[in-house]
Amino acid sequence: MLKAKRILLIIGGGIAAYKALDLIRRLRERGASVTPVMTSAAAEFVTPLSVSALAGERVYTDLFDLTNEAEMGHIQLSRVADLLVVVPGTADLMAKMAQGLANDLASTLLLATDTPVLVAPAMNVRMWEHPATQRNLTVLRGDGVRFVGPNDGTMACGEFGPGRMAEPLEIVAAIEAALLVGPLSGRRVLVTSGPTHEPIDPVRYIANRSSGAQGTEIARALATLGAEVVFVTGPASVPPPEGVEVVRVETARQMRDAVLAALPVDAGVFAAAVADWRMADAVTSKIKKVAGKLPLLQFAENPDILAEVSQMERGRPALVVGFAAETDDVEANATAKRLRKGCDWIVANDVSPATGIMGGAENAVTLISDAGAEVWPRMSKREVAKRLAQRMAEALRAR
Incomplete structure (x- = not known):
């Protein structure tokens, strides 16, 4: 898939820069050519000689290299590639990109390019979660910049949380998706998946039997058709x-926040089995068992993410797809849900225990829209996802 593709690889100044060496090797194994650009800070972590040896090309570092300016120029360098990849995407580089600064070769190339850009962020968890970084992330997403990661993990500084750079093979997969020309190329799609866990106390929680398999297959199918997918x-x-782009959450309220942060998108698929209720006041200490006494659990209603997005007056996705997991009167209940929520489509399925669908490998769904109810035969969840993704591509093309 990457044969003869040209990657301009911008290596930022962070400890994760060492992964760029493996990334170069993986890309060249797949037939891509890699032109490396290093910031001055990157050279503190990996040497230009190592990068050049693996890439098989010279490393560009200096904005004011007059010989290079005569031969190619930084403007041309930024436009001859099929994709610009920033690894690692440090907080500093992301801030420069968001503000349009151009005070070194890397930031100048990123400002001068008309080529798609993919960033693999990597930084301390506090830096990633800082409001300034999150604002820059929102700006860059709005500018069409793609992201892969960051993942949760242990940092070089010893802290744990989001901020760890995606692994080289994850970045390769994101590069392949970014370069894929398909019916959803240029489209940004949000997919929610899996259950939510609502804490009762530090060791207990409310959950459901969702495995996340169907949502995962939908995200994969959409990416295969060329979409930029945000997977919450x-x-x-x-x-x-x-x-x-993977965003991990635990509770319904965290999922709502992640969904709103991912907007705007062209389409949203809300396949997650979000818990309807949470504890009104989750306790911070384990509830102890007392003989003859049962704990009184007070519930509160969770946010309705599907309805909130479907009914947005501004920034609503062009296509909103909800899911309805039902055990009785599947079509009638799902049809009523679509009207109540305000989404465009509902994918309804019967999750009665006898069907084996909840947590299983197969699904049998009914697609409900303005056109009515369309019953699909039972098939693998992967085939359901492929069929839904193709239908979404056709619908978005017509809008």
């Missing part, structure tokens, strides 16, 4: 697909 997942039992 609860604590699912299946791993997320490669080549998509």
Whole structure:
């Protein structure tokens, strides 16, 4: 898929820069050519000689290299590639990109390019969660910049949380998805997946039997058709697909925040089995068992993410697809849900225990829209996802 593709690889100044060496090797194995650009800070972590040896090309570092300016020029360098990839995308580089600064070669190339850009962020968890970084992330997403990661993990500084750079193979998959020409190329799609866990106390929670398998397959199918996919997942039992931007959450309120942060998108698929209720006041200490006494659990209603997005007056996706997991009167209940929520389509399925669908490998769905109810035969969840993704591509093309 990457044969003869040209990647301009911008290596930022962070400890994760060492992964750029493996990334170069992986890209060249797949037939891509890699032109490396290093910031001055990047050279503190990996040497230009190592990068050049693996890439098989010279490393560009200096904006004011007059010989290079005569031969190619930084403007041309930014436009001859099929994709610009920033690894690692440090907080500083993201801030420069968001503000349009151009005080070194890397930031100048990013400002001068008309080529798609993919960023693999990597930074301390506090830096990633800082409002300034999140504002810059929103700006860059609005500018059409793609992202892969960051993942949760242990940092070089010893802290744990989001901010760890995606692994090289994850970045390769994201590069392949970004370069894929398909019916959803240029489209940004949000997919929610998995269950949510609503804490009762530090060791207990409210949950459901969703595995996240169907949402994962939908995200994979959309990416295969060329879409840039933001995958917001609860604590699912299946791993997320490669080549998509993964946002991990636990509770319904966290999922709502992640969904709103991902907007704007062209389409949203709300496949997550979001818990309807949470504890009104989750306690911070384990509830102890007392003989003859049962704890009184007070519930509160969780936010209705599907309805909120469907009924937005501004920024509503062009296509909103909801899911209805029912055990009785499936079509009638799902049809009523579509009207109540205000979404364009509802994918309804019967999750009665006898069907084996909840947590299983197959699904049998009914697609409900303004055109009526369309019953699909029972098939694998992967085939359901492919069929739905193709239908979404056709609908978005017509809008």
